[in-house]
Amino acid sequence: MFSAISVIIPTYNREKLLPRCIESVLNQTFTDFEVIIVDDGSKDASEEIYNSYAQKDSRIKIIKQPNGGVTAARANGVKNASGEWICFIDSDDYIPNDSLSNLYKDVSDDLAMVIGCINSTIKEEVLSPKTTIRQMLLHKIPSSPWGRLIRRDLFDDKTFNIPREIVRAEDLIMNIRLLLNTKKEVKLINTKVYNYEIITESGSSQFRPTIAFEDLLYKYKMNSFPIEQRKDYIHELIYNNIEGLWGLALAEETNLGWKNSNFYNWLLQDIKNYNYQLTTPREKALFGSKLHFIVYRIYYKLKNL
Numbered sequence: 001m002f003s004a005i006s007v008i009i010p011t012y013n014r015e016k017l018l019p020r021c022i023e024s025v026l027n028q029t030f031t032d033f034e035v036i037i038v039d040d041g042s043k044d045a046s047e048e049i050y051n052s053y054a055q056k057d058s059r060i061k062i063i064k065q066p067n068g069g070v071t072a073a074r075a076n077g078v079k080n081a082s083g084e085w086i087c088f089i090d091s092d093d094y095i096p097n098d099s100l101s102n103l104y105k106d107v108s109d110d111l112a113m114v115i116g117c118i119n120s121t122i123k124e125e126v127l128s129p130k131t132t133i134r135q136m137l138l139h140k141i142p143s144s145p146w147g148r149l150i151r152r153d154l155f156d157d158k159t160f161n162i163p164r165e166i167v168r169a170e171d172l173i174m175n176i177r178l179l180l181n182t183k184k185e186v187k188l189i190n191t192k193v194y195n196y197e198i199i200t201e202s203g204s205s206q207f208r209p210t211i212a213f214e215d216l217l218y219k220y221k222m223n224s225f226p227i228e229q230r231k232d233y234i235h236e237l238i239y240n241n242i243e244g245l246w247g248l249a250l251a252e253e254t255n256l257g258w259k260n261s262n263f264y265n266w267l268l269q270d271i272k273n274y275n276y277q278l279t280t281p282r283e284k285a286l287f288g289s290k291l292h293f294i295v296y297r298i299y300y301k302l303k304n305l
Contacts, residue, residue: 003059005033005100005149006083010073011091012040015049022053022060024094024195030101033087035060036077041067071170074145075160078152086152088145092197099193103149112184115141115148116193124190129179130232132186136175137236139243143172147194154178166217168207169244176224209248214263217244231274238276241267246282250297256290 007025011018025035037050037060047064054060063076070090078086085107089095099116106114112129115122122141135141159177162170179186218241225233245267248258258264268287270276278284285296 003032003034003083004104005030005085005087006077006081006152007033007035007087007089007100008038008074008077008081009035009089009091010038010040010070010077011042011046011050012067012070012073013042013044013046014091015042015044015046017092018046018049019053021089021091021094022050024097025089026053026057026059027097028095028100029098030104033059033100034081034083036080037062037091038073038077039064040070040073041065069164069167071160071162071164071166071174074174078155078160081152084152085149086155087149089194090146093146094195096192096195102189102191103193106187106189107149110184111151111187112154112179112182113148113150113186114189115186116189116191118142118144118147118192118194118196121190122188125188127186127188129182129184129186133176133179133233134236136172137233137240139240141188143169143175144196145171145174146196150178151182151184154181156181162220163216165213166220168209168213169217169221172240173220173224176221180225180229209244209251211248211258211261211263214244214248214258215261218263218266234270234274235276238267238270238274241270242283242286245286249286249293250300256293259290 009021022035039046039050039062050060050062054062061080063080065073065076074088085104087100087103103114103116127135132141136143155178159174162173166173221241222230222237230237245258245264271278271287278287281296285293
């Protein structure tokens, strides 16, 4: 049986928050959907919880897999989805009861995605895939997997081909690959469609950047673009990579070792090859002298106390 929307909920040891998430979906004013709960090897009482809901509502499908990470769980959900549109929700979050209705009312054959608001407002507009990718790289449009409907036929075998070690910006890579797969446009709606909460014990909140991680992320991010198209996005990519470098440089444990990393040297080469102009104090500090960086980092940390 086909549905308009497949709501995919990856979950891992979220027994306390899972009921709120599931109920927020089942209470939607829009009803033409299926719910696919992908249990990523939970060891708590999650199974008992989602089975109790599945017994009461035939729209709920359960998939159990060995622990493989949230990207693998999302991929498994998409593989088993029947809906024309995909909607991801993390099990520690929840959605307003009119979320699916507000997103679906704007779908059309000409659109690849409909993106709503999460924690901030956005300008209502229709963008090309290329512009959307650029805006995501510049952090002007959320690159999360949630708070949106995504056309299911955009997903292919490469979409989720991302190592489990990449636990930050894997969503950006997914969105880039999806949008490079289409010429259809993206609709932004200035309506809140998602409630995101930071959970202190989650993997993303505990993430600390390392040189090895940034090296790996750089490779996968850059290689998501065909070589012949990379130059169309290179300035936005450089900006995005500099933001990653800043996070690495702020981590005390790196102790300026990032200056000798492959990531830093690759980025420095990109800046030179593509004539990227370093304009902000942060950019100038990262690629200036050691003393310049140390002074600016002290200033930055004092300003943000």
